Amino acid sequence: MIRFCKSLFVLMGLLSGITCAHAETPIVTWPDGWEVEAIPQDDAKPQVSRQRAVKSDQGGTPVMVMELTVTPVESGHQVNLQGVLLEMRKSVQKDFFQGGYQSVCNKIHPATLSRLSALETTCTITQNGRHVLSQTLVAAVDGDKAYVFSYAGQAEAYKASLDEIEVARNSLKL
Template identity: 65%
Template sequence: MIESLRTQAVAVLLLMFAGVVQAQPEVAWPEGWTVEPVPVQEADQAAQVSRQRAVKNDAAGNPQLVMELTMTQVERGHVVNLQGVLLEMRKSVQKDFARSGYQSVCNKIHAAQLSRLDALETTCTITQNGRHVLSQTLVAALDEDKAYVLSYAGQAAAYADSQDQILAVRNSLKL
């Protein structure tokens, strides 16, 4: 009898909180990539943010490409200016590279796809002493009460050589 009541109580609690628990996006990382844990920040917990990251290393174990998917819960009724958010992110990327002695040029924000969602995208080419050394792409999309950002960056050659894998990840996302 007590066991039955416990089972019913647990079932009721699960039903009550089913709407509160946020499903994590599913990412099919390419074979050979290393999935890295992303430390949870206190601000992330408060804002209901989840992050997933994977790294493609060379034969010596040096990172060549990093991809990260971030999902943020959006308050009901809040209107997100996706273009404005992406502009701010792009500025931040450019400032960070400039502080490290790199120059960067980013293309115009344009329409794109992220899984099944319409998205906006921009890619930055990072140079040092006139030589292309890194590339970084930012893709942002909205879906009802969630915002997604997929960011990937890497050494120029690895970035170019990994386009098929990157596209496969983008297309296979379950958001």
């Protein structure tokens, strides 16, 4: 049971200077065994690019999700990346709370995404004191584009998939 929260969509609302140009599609090398999902283009936001891969267990139940979202930023607009990631983290926590879960997120800290300086946070989601899910949000800005790389999954699958996630993350060509 993976509830991929609305947090990725918070980015679009927080980047107030969105342009109408189409974002170039970045290249991601998804891990073997992960199913790449076709994400329909949102006619209301055609400039936003989204790519997603899902890892399922032997029974076909999704246990992990990775997603890359690219949003164009208007020329000259200064993105408050710390503020964007903080709002996304709040959204994750609120969504899980409404679903009956508790969440604790680590401090937003510096990271990298491809060749870019980024900020990152990871949330641990529990239910009745038991760790059930984890979600990591990584955000970066490069000139006229903002990137969010997010991955979430069941606690055991998340831990077991960290090497695959790292390979996919390092493969990014932004």
